[in-house]
Amino acid sequence: MLLISNPKDSDVGVDVNSSIDDVGINEVFLAAVDNNGKSYHWDKILPLFERENALDIKPTFYPEISIKVETHFAPGICTSVNLVRELVVWLRSKGYSKDKITIFDHKRQGLVAAGFLTEDPNDHFFEGVRVFDSSTKEYFQSDWFHESPLPPTSFDRAKFVLKFPNNLFLRTQEERRSYLPAKVLGDVFWINLAVPMDDPFLGIDGASANMTLGAMSNYGRFSNKTTLSAATVTEVLAIPEIWEKKLFSILDFSTFQVANGQRYDSFYASNQNAIFIGRNPFVLDYYAWKIINKERKLKHGLQERFIADSLLFKYAKELGLGDTAKFNAKRIR
Numbered sequence: 001m002l003l004i005s006n007p008k009d010s011d012v013g014v015d016v017n018s019s020i021d022d023v024g025i026n027e028v029f030l031a032a033v034d035n036n037g038k039s040y041h042w043d044k045i046l047p048l049f050e051r052e053n054a055l056d057i058k059p060t061f062y063p064e065i066s067i068k069v070e071t072h073f074a075p076g077i078c079t080s081v082n083l084v085r086e087l088v089v090w091l092r093s094k095g096y097s098k099d100k101i102t103i104f105d106h107k108r109q110g111l112v113a114a115g116f117l118t119e120d121p122n123d124h125f126f127e128g129v130r131v132f133d134s135s136t137k138e139y140f141q142s143d144w145f146h147e148s149p150l151p152p153t154s155f156d157r158a159k160f161v162l163k164f165p166n167n168l169f170l171r172t173q174e175e176r177r178s179y180l181p182a183k184v185l186g187d188v189f190w191i192n193l194a195v196p197m198d199d200p201f202l203g204i205d206g207a208s209a210n211m212t213l214g215a216m217s218n219y220g221r222f223s224n225k226t227t228l229s230a231a232t233v234t235e236v237l238a239i240p241e242i243w244e245k246k247l248f249s250i251l252d253f254s255t256f257q258v259a260n261g262q263r264y265d266s267f268y269a270s271n272q273n274a275i276f277i278g279r280n281p282f283v284l285d286y287y288a289w290k291i292i293n294k295e296r297k298l299k300h301g302l303q304e305r306f307i308a309d310s311l312l313f314k315y316a317k318e319l320g321l322g323d324t325a326k327f328n329a330k331r332i333r
Contacts, residue, residue, distance in 0.1 A: 024053035026322065028278035028287050029332045033254065040083055040275070042090040048332045049248065049277055057247060058094045065091060065247070066102045066183040067191045070210050071110030076264030077255050078114040079193045087191070088129055104132040104139070104183045106215055132183055140217060141182040178218040178232075184211070184242055192249035192281060196288040198261040198268070198296070201226045202233065203310045204289045205261055207249040207281030212236040223262065230311035237281070238319045251276040251284045258295040259302055270295050277332075282322040286313060287329050 029052065031045045050057060057065075067087065069079035084103065091101055103116060103126055111117045111133055116126045124131055132139050184190045194210035201224055202209055212233045213219045222232045237243055252275050259268040272291075276284045289307055296302040307313065307324070317323045 024279045026280065026283060026326045026328060027052070028276050028280075028283045028327070028329050030329060031275050031277060031332050033273050033275055035273070038082065040086050042086050043093075045275075045277065045332065046090055052330075052332065053248075053279055055247070057091075059096055059100060062189040062247065064100050064102075064188045065096060065191060066104060066188045067193060068181075068184070068211055068215060069103060069105050069111075069114070069116065069193050070195045070214060071105045071114040071116065072107065072214060073197075073264040074110045074114035076266065077195055077197065077257055077269060078110070079195060080252055080254060081115045083193060083250070083252055084116070085127065087193075088127065098128045099130070102130050102132060102183055102188075104181060104215070106134050106181075106217075106219075108133040108135050132181075134181075134217065139181055139183070140179040141185060142179070144180045144182070144185055145177040147177050178216045178222075180236065180239075180242075181215045184215070184245060189245045189247050190242075191247050194249065194251055194281075194284075196251050196253065196256040196285075196292060198257055198259050198292055198305070200261055201229050202312055203305050203307070204285050204292065204312070206285040206288050207251055208233050208237060208285050208312065208316075211242075211249070211281060227311060230315050233312060234315040234319050234321060237316075238321060243321070246279060246281075248277055248279050249281045249284050251288050253288075253291070256288075256292070258292045259300060268300065270299070280322050282313065282316045283327045286324055286327050 029049060031041075033040050046057075049055070067084065069084060071078045088098075088101060092098070105111055105116075108117065111131060112119055116131055117123050124136070134140065190211070192207055192211050194207045194214075197205040199205040199209070205214075209229075213223055213229065216236070222229045253272040254275075255269060255271050257265065257269050259265070276287060278284050286307065289305070289310075293304040293307075297304055313322070313324050
């Protein structure tokens with residue numbers, strides 16, 4: 001990881017000899033947006049965020065940027081097209097050409113429903129920026145996968161049977177693997193644009209889940225298992241080639257869901273004119289969980305999901321990805 005060394009470092013109390021990955025690792029920033037996500041003010045928010053985190057996001061230091069969006073439950077709840085559009089404009093102002101920026105999510109139908117792609121199967125661009133999904137051969141990388149003995153869902157198993165009808169060994173091997181997106185490996189640095197949702201197994205489907213379960217293949221075998229879903233999220237994010245390439249994550253509260261997760265339910269949808277932005281996805285999820293708990297209790301009379309019981313943060317601490325006792329939040333706009 002590269003650390004900038006210019007006069008701004010002393011302004012924020014950063015040791016220029018420290019690892020950039022340690023800067024801002026325990027902080028999340030709350031920023032206000034306008035008109036329910038109609039304007040995100042990146043020209044004001046992101047320069048402040050860069051300064052607070054000793055970051056200088058430009059091609060010299062981070063040559064290629066890949067943006068993970070969340071469209072699994074589109075159009076009901078998903079990453080805002082306007083958020084991505086404004087972010088691309090900001091990256092362009094920092095010197096990135098469009099061919100050095102990519103957007104990705106697991107399923108093409110979600111990207112279409114959210115408005116990032118049209119229904120034309122030959123359409124792979126959002127306003128000149130390449131969009132990848134798992135239907136393209138470039139999405140997964142054959143030697144990068146998370147392996148587990150947990151069996152796949154019946155739907156995924158049927159796909160493996162059709163793909164390898166005469167090779168039981170290969171079919172069994174593939175059933176144990178969940179391939180990881182190539183767009184967060186290699187020399188690519190990632191930005192994660194997630195939407196906070198209640199999840200009955202993880203506790204929260206937010207920034208950390210979006211970059212893991214929301215991006216990999218054969219993910220259904222983990223999504224409804226309390227222990228294994230949390231373990232998978234943390235283990236995948238702990239891979240150095242992924243963890244060390246993070247720039248920042250955003251949780252957009254212009255639409256979020258407080259109950260009945262793992263599907264869109266408009267009755268439990270809510271909105272606030274705010275975002276969380278930070279370098280550590282677990283910190284964002286921790287504070288988003290608090291907001292969701294408050295909404296569950298006050299607006300719907302539902303029981304809180306107790307953060308102290310969360311395996312997600314327990315495993316994150318064990319793997320050195322973040323300790324909730326050290327997390328803190330700041331307002332930057």
